[in-house]
Amino acid sequence: MKVPRRSILKNTVAAGGGLLLGFPLNGASRNGAAFAPNAFIRIAPDGRITFLIGRTEFGQGVFTSLSMMIAEELEVDLAKVEVRNAPADPAYDHPSFGKQMTGGSQSVMGSWQPMRMAGAVAREMLVRAAAARWKAAPESCRAERGVVLHTQSGRRLSYGELASAAARQPVPREVALKPASEWKVIGRPMPRVDGKASVEGRTEFGIDVTAPGMLTALIARPPAFGARVRAFRAAKALAVAGVRAVVPVDAGVAVVASGFWSASRGLEALEVDWTDSPLKDLTSDGQRAQYAALARTPGKLARNIGDADAALRSAARVIEAEYEVPYVAHAMMEPLNCVADVRADRCDVWTGTQYQSHDRESAALAAGLPLDRVQLHTLQCGTGFGRRWAMTSYFVVEAVQLSKAVKAPVKVVWTREDDIRGGWYRPRYYHSMAGALDDQGALLAWRQRIAGQPIFVGSTEEQNYAKDGIDGGHTGGSNIAYPAPNQRVEIHMVMEGPPVQTMRAVGGTHNGFVTECFFDEMAYAAGRDPVEWRLELLKGRPRLRAALALAAEKAGWGRALPRGRGLGAAAVDYHTCIAEIAEVSVSDDGVVKVHRIVAGVDAGTVINPSGLRAQVEGGILFALSPTLLSALTVDRGRTLESNFHDFRVISIADAPDIEIHMSGGGGPPQGVGEAAVPCVPAAVANAVFAATGRRVRRLPIRPEDLRGWRG
Amino acid sequence: MAILTLLVNGVRRRVDVDPSTPLLWVLRENLRLTGAKFGCGAALCGVCTVLVNGEAVRSCVTPVSSVANGERIVTIEGAGATPAGAALQQAWLDEDVVQCGYCQPGQIMAAAALLLKHPKPTDDDIDRELSGVLCRCSTYHRIRRAIHRGAAAMSGGSR
Numbered sequence: 001m002k003v004p005r006r007s008i009l010k011n012t013v014a015a016g017g018g019l020l021l022g023f024p025l026n027g028a029s030r031n032g033a034a035f036a037p038n039a040f041i042r043i044a045p046d047g048r049i050t051f052l053i054g055r056t057e058f059g060q061g062v063f064t065s066l067s068m069m070i071a072e073e074l075e076v077d078l079a080k081v082e083v084r085n086a087p088a089d090p091a092y093d094h095p096s097f098g099k100q101m102t103g104g105s106q107s108v109m110g111s112w113q114p115m116r117m118a119g120a121v122a123r124e125m126l127v128r129a130a131a132a133r134w135k136a137a138p139e140s141c142r143a144e145r146g147v148v149l150h151t152q153s154g155r156r157l158s159y160g161e162l163a164s165a166a167a168r169q170p171v172p173r174e175v176a177l178k179p180a181s182e183w184k185v186i187g188r189p190m191p192r193v194d195g196k197a198s199v200e201g202r203t204e205f206g207i208d209v210t211a212p213g214m215l216t217a218l219i220a221r222p223p224a225f226g227a228r229v230r231a232f233r234a235a236k237a238l239a240v241a242g243v244r245a246v247v248p249v250d251a252g253v254a255v256v257a258s259g260f261w262s263a264s265r266g267l268e269a270l271e272v273d274w275t276d277s278p279l280k281d282l283t284s285d286g287q288r289a290q291y292a293a294l295a296r297t298p299g300k301l302a303r304n305i306g307d308a309d310a311a312l313r314s315a316a317r318v319i320e321a322e323y324e325v326p327y328v329a330h331a332m333m334e335p336l337n338c339v340a341d342v343r344a345d346r347c348d349v350w351t352g353t354q355y356q357s358h359d360r361e362s363a364a365l366a367a368g369l370p371l372d373r374v375q376l377h378t379l380q381c382g383t384g385f386g387r388r389w390a391m392t393s394y395f396v397v398e399a400v401q402l403s404k405a406v407k408a409p410v411k412v413v414w415t416r417e418d419d420i421r422g423g424w425y426r427p428r429y430y431h432s433m434a435g436a437l438d439d440q441g442a443l444l445a446w447r448q449r450i451a452g453q454p455i456f457v458g459s460t461e462e463q464n465y466a467k468d469g470i471d472g473g474h475t476g477g478s479n480i481a482y483p484a485p486n487q488r489v490e491i492h493m494v495m496e497g498p499p500v501q502t503m504r505a506v507g508g509t510h511n512g513f514v515t516e517c518f519f520d521e522m523a524y525a526a527g528r529d530p531v532e533w534r535l536e537l538l539k540g541r542p543r544l545r546a547a548l549a550l551a552a553e554k555a556g557w558g559r560a561l562p563r564g565r566g567l568g569a570a571a572v573d574y575h576t577c578i579a580e581i582a583e584v585s586v587s588d589d590g591v592v593k594v595h596r597i598v599a600g601v602d603a604g605t606v607i608n609p610s611g612l613r614a615q616v617e618g619g620i621l622f623a624l625s626p627t628l629l630s631a632l633t634v635d636r637g638r639t640l641e642s643n644f645h646d647f648r649v650i651s652i653a654d655a656p657d658i659e660i661h662m663s664g665g666g667g668p669p670q671g672v673g674e675a676a677v678p679c680v681p682a683a684v685a686n687a688v689f690a691a692t693g694r695r696v697r698r699l700p701i702r703p704e705d706l707r708g709w710r711g
Numbered sequence: 712m713a714i715l716t717l718l719v720n721g722v723r724r725r726v727d728v729d730p731s732t733p734l735l736w737v738l739r740e741n742l743r744l745t746g747a748k749f750g751c752g753a754a755l756c757g758v759c760t761v762l763v764n765g766e767a768v769r770s771c772v773t774p775v776s777s778v779a780n781g782e783r784i785v786t787i788e789g790a791g792a793t794p795a796g797a798a799l800q801q802a803w804l805d806e807d808v809v810q811c812g813y814c815q816p817g818q819i820m821a822a823a824a825l826l827l828k829h830p831k832p833t834d835d836d837i838d839r840e841l842s843g844v845l846c847r848c849s850t851y852h853r854i855r856r857a858i859h860r861g862a863a864a865m866s867g868g869s870r
Contacts, residue, residue, distance in 0.1 A: 205748075
């Protein structure tokens with residue numbers, strides 16, 4: 001395939017004379033191009049091979065899957081490659097986002113061509129370097145497991161031996177990518193490249209970083225959203241052994257100490273007076289009533305086909321229902337943290353982040369230094385789920401402010417209470433649904449009205465993710481796969497509330513629940529089997545249809561079950577086509593137990609089958625927490641929950657059996673980090689209906705919503 | 712502050728700390744053994760789990776002074792030198808358990824404590840002993856398989 005002309009490849013002799021290869025993912029003429037040779041591959045003369053991965057590893061397996069793409073074309077044994085985090089540099093901008101960031105299930109999709117090309121170009125230059133040394137035709141040489149072989153003579157040179165000469169080869173204008181039939185790496189299960197370090201406790205996360213003279217800071221953060229420091233008294237905190245300084249920052253008042261425990265005890269002793277929260281009059285019940293009232297009225301038009309309002313007025317049968325979901329915290333296993341070291345002429349930041357380009361710019365602003373004096377070092381993250389994609393880079397800025405103030409490297413650690421009470425939640429939403437059937441029972445109209453806080457509108461990311469002022473947090477995943485001649489989606493964006501943001505599957509976290517449950521309601525109203533009707537309506541979506549048919553078959557859809565036990569289905573196209581069938585039982589007092597979830601998955605070409613299954617397993621269980629357990633209550637400006645005792649998430653004992661069946665396949669690989677999430681609450685709630693005859697239209701599904709279901 | 716002697720991974724280590732400091736922070740900051748993780752500070756998530764005299768202990772709420780009298784402390788960094796730890800680490804790799812990896816040291820140490828008590832654990836044993844160690848990536852199925860695999864390897868049987 002042709003190398004895009006605007007992707008001018010740079011090859012540079014690196015320190016030590018090795019081969020350094022790379023190319024900008026997002027156009028060649030970038031301001032930052034002058035200070036760093038763009039690079040994904042390094043081959044040292046001693047034979048060491050390093051891959052630099054520009055996407056952040058937070059559990060989704062990009063270090064492994066992206067390295068597999070490079071290794072496939074480079075012809076190296078991945079077990080002998082060191083895989084490292086790339087620096088923050090425009091060379092690693094995501095080709096779709098134009099920023100160095102990780103999210104949206106876009107890492108594999110956005111790397112599929114560039115990573116293979118990076119490997120192929122490097123391989124080609126190594127082959128030509130060998131051919132030149134042997135005075136042979138490049139066509140008579142081939143690359144295999146880190147060496148170039150001359151087929152006729154049997155001569156061989158390792159990549160290390162060739163590295164310096166290869167760096168002087170002209171960059172090929174065209175490289176041939178292998179056809180799928182020749183793949184040796186792609187499509188075969190590959191254990192995690194970082195697995196051994198992980199099980200030995202050697203993986204370095206942001207929270208593990210240390211620097212000479214580093215201090216640790218905890219911050220007294222506002223007890224209620226938007227409250228500001230009125231006054232503080234530092235004396236008692238400063239009297240705690242190990243406390244070095246008490247420093248006001250934008251986020252609150254920081255206690256800077258020799259270590260975590262001193263900072264923690266200092267924080268307990270610190271006295272802070274806060275202003276009232278601007279949200280002090282906002283109650284959880286009041287907000288619910290406000291959202292419900294809004295959702296019952298026309299909103300801003302987000303999507304329109306035909307005339308749903310007219311169809312609803314004249315239809316033979318109209319079905320209406322209201323759904324709601326609460327605020328939910330990401331509750332990453334590793335709380336937010338950041339180390340900053342601000343000097344007179346430079347600033348270094350070490351952190352686990354999903355948004356390197358923005359965090360680096362924010363650090364430069366906070367440090368008062370030009371961008372080229374700021375280095376951001378990405379660390380592995382103890383999950384992310386979107387929370388480390390911080391639109392205001394707040395967790396980086398506070399560390400930079402503190403390091404600048406105390407003139408030492410500072411690590412800021414968020415406590416779990418800071419995390420759960422600190423906002424940036426998946427928003428609360430309230431949905432009003434209306435659907436119409438014609439006199440033959442066919443799907444005639446579908447109307448969804450969604451009320452909630454916008455994620456992007458009003459933020460610094462509005463221009464990127466809120467086309468025409470329509471917030472993607474509201475509408476993502478609302479585009480149902482079933483053809484209805486009249487469809488209308490309207491939104492109400494309420495600006496008041498705690499800060500909110502993206503969470504794994506974003507709009508799909510609530511729209512998957514709402515649309516796939518409401519479709520189920522309409523199926524029962526039409527007297528149709530929910531799976532059979534879906535299959536009939538998905539004739540134009542063969543991949544999704546096949547995934548659903550497979551899941552239904554494997555789950556034993558249609559088999560007779562005793563009352564109190566049921567199957568529920570859901571299917572969505574979220575980059576990957578996925579259908580899930582849940583099998584649940586409901587106890588007499590309303591407790592739901594999920595026994596099994598069977599998934600049919602078409603993710604296109606699969607890079608790493610083990611990694612894909614891990615993402616589907618993990619996505620299903622991630623979504624099971626807000627389906628059954630997790631909710632936040634924001635009342636009078638405060639979040640009432642604070643730690644894992646009251647913001648509950650599922651444990652190993654709660655995990656149902658999961659079966660994953662691959663459907664279809666082929667074509668470009670699709671993202672799979674989020675795809676498994678949207679179906680889960682719908683499949684479970686639909687199964688609860690099948691088991692009990694009770695519709696649960698709010699999450700999490702609570703025993704009190706099912707109490708007395710036996711009648 | 713007090714000078715305490717800890718027996719960590721078979722080595723005596725002297726530290727000068729506030730005796731009320733949780734063991735977690737002494738391991739992580741004073742001894743630079745960062746495998747045990749901070750997750751909740753309240754014994755709710757289990758990612759700080761280490762072994763003390765063979766028992767799984769939440770190091771984030773364990774005052775260091777309570778384990779400075781000759782108690783044998785084993786962290787993930789020393790797990791490979793124990794039969795259960797080594798078997799479990801290999802089983803974890805064989806089952807490709809890791810996603811983000813943050814909780815895995817705590818999972819492995821909790822599993823090691825389980826195998827010391829129950830060399831052939833049932834699924835119920837695993838549920839009981841491991842449900843206190845949360846994994847937000849939800850690697851739970853592979854953890855369960857890895858524990859069974861590690862147990863089989865330790866008892867010398869093929870799986």
